[in-house]
Amino acid sequence: MSAGLISATSDGAPAPLPVEGWSRPLTVLRPHRIEFGPGKAAFAGEWAAGHGVTRTLVICDAFNAARVGLLGIEGEVVVFSEVKPEPDLPNLEKLLAVARAADAQMIVGFGGGSAMDIAKLAAVMVDDTRSFHELVGAHKAGPRRTRLIQIPTTAGTGSEAGTRALVTDPASVSKLAVESNHMLADLAIIDPALTMTVPPAVTAATGIDALAHCVESFTSKRAHPIIDMYAREGIALVGKYLGRAVADGGDVEARSGLALASLYGGFCLGPVNTTAGHAVSYPLGTRQKIAHGLANAVIFPHTLAFNAPQARQKTAEVAELLGLDPTRLLESARDFCAGLGVEMRLSKLGVPEGDLAIMAEEAAQIRRLLDFNPRPVDKDDILAMYRAAY
Numbered sequence: 001m002s003a004g005l006i007s008a009t010s011d012g013a014p015a016p017l018p019v020e021g022w023s024r025p026l027t028v029l030r031p032h033r034i035e036f037g038p039g040k041a042a043f044a045g046e047w048a049a050g051h052g053v054t055r056t057l058v059i060c061d062a063f064n065a066a067r068v069g070l071l072g073i074e075g076e077v078v079v080f081s082e083v084k085p086e087p088d089l090p091n092l093e094k095l096l097a098v099a100r101a102a103d104a105q106m107i108v109g110f111g112g113g114s115a116m117d118i119a120k121l122a123a124v125m126v127d128d129t130r131s132f133h134e135l136v137g138a139h140k141a142g143p144r145r146t147r148l149i150q151i152p153t154t155a156g157t158g159s160e161a162g163t164r165a166l167v168t169d170p171a172s173v174s175k176l177a178v179e180s181n182h183m184l185a186d187l188a189i190i191d192p193a194l195t196m197t198v199p200p201a202v203t204a205a206t207g208i209d210a211l212a213h214c215v216e217s218f219t220s221k222r223a224h225p226i227i228d229m230y231a232r233e234g235i236a237l238v239g240k241y242l243g244r245a246v247a248d249g250g251d252v253e254a255r256s257g258l259a260l261a262s263l264y265g266g267f268c269l270g271p272v273n274t275t276a277g278h279a280v281s282y283p284l285g286t287r288q289k290i291a292h293g294l295a296n297a298v299i300f301p302h303t304l305a306f307n308a309p310q311a312r313q314k315t316a317e318v319a320e321l322l323g324l325d326p327t328r329l330l331e332s333a334r335d336f337c338a339g340l341g342v343e344m345r346l347s348k349l350g351v352p353e354g355d356l357a358i359m360a361e362e363a364a365q366i367r368r369l370l371d372f373n374p375r376p377v378d379k380d381d382i383l384a385m386y387r388a389a390y
Helices: 040-050 089-102 113-125 199-217 225-245 253-269 276-286 294-307 312-322 326-338 353-364 379-389
Strands: 033-036 055-059 078-081 106-110 147-152 162-171 174-179 187-188
Touching: 033 040, 033 253, 040 113, 040 147, 040 187, 055 089, 055 113, 078 089, 089 113, 089 162, 089 294, 106 113, 106 174, 113 162, 174 276, 187 253, 199 225, 199 253, 199 276, 199 294, 225 253, 225 312, 276 294, 276 353, 276 379, 294 326, 294 379, 312 326, 353 379
Parallel strands: 033 187, 055 078, 055 106, 106 147, 147 187
Antiparallel strands: 162 174
16 A cells, blocks of 8 residues: 555444554644735735725835735735844834734735734734733634735745744743734735845745755654655755756746745644754844844754754655755755855854854753754754854
């Protein structure tokens, strides 16, 4: 019997599946509707009109604020254009004040993961008197009365597909996560044409972030065959198209392939999620203010190689899909990223060497991710990765 097929017993009942991992229960959620393809951005206006929406709040950065017209949304449109690259609690509070004043019927996250994450939070918090800290964790936020559309303008985070949002708490210098099914988008529009203005360096970094989502979920202790399907395809798409998109930002096929890889990475996050790669990268964002995609790109080779002894078969698959040399995995993965123009040395990114130890301490506390890493990892392991990347 082929893996993944269900056989039947003599009485007609399904026989137990022999494939390891199938027996673990899994919940898979998707946005209620997904529209994919170049030129799809304007469907936002069509969908809003069809649902009687006359008041909309669009959440974005300053660059995308100039492109809101592409969405074709009619009626009263309030634009919050002050999304920070790494949203923190003050940024969220400022947004909530605008959202409450706008009394919007629909909220649109229009941008990268930062815009889409705080759009999710605005949707569930606009009518909620509880503080952000009271919502941290799973299944506390919501319900919501507003409709929610997510429209990514980068190919990396996959946030349009999920139910989780992260915000930095300045007091603890750490990212806090809220997860709720009420933050699932009613509509996700993935328009690869919106990503064509993304510069090569950002294209490379965000593409590796999408790759990391797929690889980390693929090798996680919580890996599941249903999600492995998306992870494998996402890894293959990045291997095929990321170099092309970096070399030619106007390559529609490459941009579309990366947008799909990012979406697949988003599908991996909810049911399985990331592991050590993201935990190790988080202090680079919260403490050093390095963009999330770049932070993940710098760390990616180190966690891939670290986990290889414990996840041999799947790491070999990753290497094959990316064209890496498995006999020199760390160097080959680092060359893959550097070949895309990514600066792979923390010292060149302005990270003080004296901060490495405190960052290792901070990363080692992110047990919600580290506990599912295929290989046990502690602060000394993380410090060794930082030093190797320095």
